Amino acid sequence: MVTHDAWPASEREASREPSAEPAVEARGLSKRYGGITAVDGLTFAIERGTITGFLGPNGAGKTTTMRLLLGLARPTAGESLIFGRPYRQLDRPATRVGAVLESDDFDPGRSGRNHLRALALATSISESRVDQVIELVELQPAARRPVRGYSLGMRQRLGLAAALLGDPDLLVLDEPANGLDAAGVHWLRGFLRDFAAQDKTVLVSSHLLAELAHTVDSVLIVARGRLLAHRRLDQLDGGAEALERYYLELTNVRPA
DSSP: OOOOOSSOHHHHHHTOOOTTSOSEEEEEEEEEETTEEEEEEEEEEEOTTOEEEEEOOTTSSHHHHHHHHTTSSOOSEEEEEETTBOGGGOSSGGGTEEEESOSOOSOTTSBHHHHHHHHHHHTTOOTHHHHHHHHHTTOGGGTTSBGGGOOHHHHHHHHHHHHHTTOOSEEEEESTTTTOOHHHHHHHHHHHHHHHTTTOEEEEEOSOHHHHTTTOSEEEEEETTEEEEEEEGGGSTTGGGGHHHHHHHHHTOOOO
16 A cells, blocks of 8 residues: 655644543534434543444434544534544644545546546645645546546545544444445455554444454444444444444344
8 A cells, every 4th residue: 555644744743632531522412403313422432543334324423423534513511532642633634534435426427547636735735745645545547537527436436535544543434335336345345454554543434334344443333422332343233244243233224
């Protein structure tokens, strides 16, 4: 895997907290919109160097939780921490966290490469990193074409490239396999495993339980904004093969 530090190594190392600190932590995290409770007292901690699947039915509060973690929404109660700090207090957050919550936040007339160049300029990241992340997500054939002609899967890869620009320690991904074909899903699995092998961390939501079971180390399962379980896959009786059954039982969803 190609890697590149946008800033000197000594500067990046000085900003890293002790390794014992969880990568992500929620403490009584809640979010209400009027009379609707989207997130209800979530408390969990995610270890560094792991991939955690974030699971739940539609409307369970997963995306809202991710927005709270990333400082895109303010909690009604509780707090969330990234490497021991609220996201808004991180120094140079692009070097700590990369996120993909939407796959359509692009100027349709701009090429994928120019989209990444603009982001790199805005965050003081070396332009040389642009071609490296394009290679990482295998988007070279389409990089100079306007985004309006991209498939959903290509947009997902472009979003992931943007998240990787700062060589972050944490990826937060909302349904990153959406729009990918079978080969793309297989590629994504290997990419995330390689990323985590560098002592980096991934929080990923997905409805593809069978695929996720072969990718993640642990799962967070939520429903109606509440945490139902936080378990390592090797703690499940049957391991990865038991994930779907475990999820359906917890969320009271009957298989089709």
